Amino acid sequence: MLRGKFYGISDLGRVRTRNEDAYLINPLTGLFAIADGLGGRKAGDFASNYALEVLDDELFHLLERGMNPKEALKEAFLRTSTKVYERVSTSLEVRGAMTTLTAMLIREHKWYIAHVGDTRIYLARGKHLYLLTEDDTKAQLMVRRGLISPKEALNHPARNVLVRALGSRSVVKPHSYEGYTAKGDRYLLASDGLYSYFSDEELLEFMLSYEPKPLLEILRDEANERGGEDNLTAVAILITDAPIVATLLARFQSITLRRLV
Numbered sequence: 001m002l003r004g005k006f007y008g009i010s011d012l013g014r015v016r017t018r019n020e021d022a023y024l025i026n027p028l029t030g031l032f033a034i035a036d037g038l039g040g041r042k043a044g045d046f047a048s049n050y051a052l053e054v055l056d057d058e059l060f061h062l063l064e065r066g067m068n069p070k071e072a073l074k075e076a077f078l079r080t081s082t083k084v085y086e087r088v089s090t091s092l093e094v095r096g097a098m099t100t101l102t103a104m105l106i107r108e109h110k111w112y113i114a115h116v117g118d119t120r121i122y123l124a125r126g127k128h129l130y131l132l133t134e135d136d137t138k139a140q141l142m143v144r145r146g147l148i149s150p151k152e153a154l155n156h157p158a159r160n161v162l163v164r165a166l167g168s169r170s171v172v173k174p175h176s177y178e179g180y181t182a183k184g185d186r187y188l189l190a191s192d193g194l195y196s197y198f199s200d201e202e203l204l205e206f207m208l209s210y211e212p213k214p215l216l217e218i219l220r221d222e223a224n225e226r227g228g229e230d231n232l233t234a235v236a237i238l239i240t241d242a243p244i245v246a247t248l249l250a251r252f253q254s255i256t257l258r259r260l261v
Contacts, residue, residue: 002030005212006027009233010023013231021231022035022233023035024056029107030106030107032237033055035052036117036191036231044097047094048099050084070112070176073113081116085168085172100117102116106237110246111178112177114176115174115175117166119133122195123185123188124203124204125185129259129261136165138158179257183242183247184238186208188207188215189234193230193232194223197222197226212238
């Protein structure tokens with residue numbers, strides 16, 4: 001059972017007329033997820049909500065059958081990608097819709113991530129901020145190929161151009177990550193409509209200063225004040241207790257994580 005506090009929020013923003021973001025919190029399974037329907041795509045809101053609905057259902061049944069959490073999340077994600085593609089490729093009403101999907105499963109003091117797109121998961125641990133996911137964008141692809149630097153990618157014209165999303169093909173394999181939870185860990189799942197308005201230093205300061213509900217309300221209001229040009233969605237998690245062994249393993253693993261601040 002997860003020992004912690006959590007909260008989710010989704011907001012239309014100041015410019016858009018339809019919210020194509022969605023989030024999911026399931027305390028029974030320990031699943032937290034966000035999805036961002038691609039802006040400008042027909043029925044992006046359907047794709048994001050449908051992806052979360054399918055993922056939640058598939059994961060529940062796989063865990064009920066005794067599959068280990070890591071494999072269950074990956075399999076549920078693959079099944080979700082297939083079902084989303086089938087719906088958006090066979091229905092005229094939602095044809096062409098696509099979505100990002102970023103999911104974190106927390107069970108038995110470990111976290112597992114399955115991720116496609118540019119929605120992100122941050123971790124504030126100690127005095128540092130880590131990024132647990134990697135964007136599926138053209139700019140990030142250029143970084144991996146050594147064509148531009150991570151700093152240049154921040155303002156590159158291709159920073160928001162996705163190269164992978166659910167609905168684009170019949171099977172979309174997720175990036176997978178895993179690690180241990182430590183007492184005091186603070187996780188933030190966020191769509192680009194939220195995190196793009198804050199520097200890494202600001203995110204760390206906010207995450208360390210507030211518990212999940214006030215944190216998200218403050219981030220929402222500040223993002224809208226700074227422009228609110230996109231929908232914004234986020235889920236925040238605070239781990240209030242974890243065994244000493246898990247905490248020690250988590251802190252040791254921090255060395256391997258991508259540290260931003």
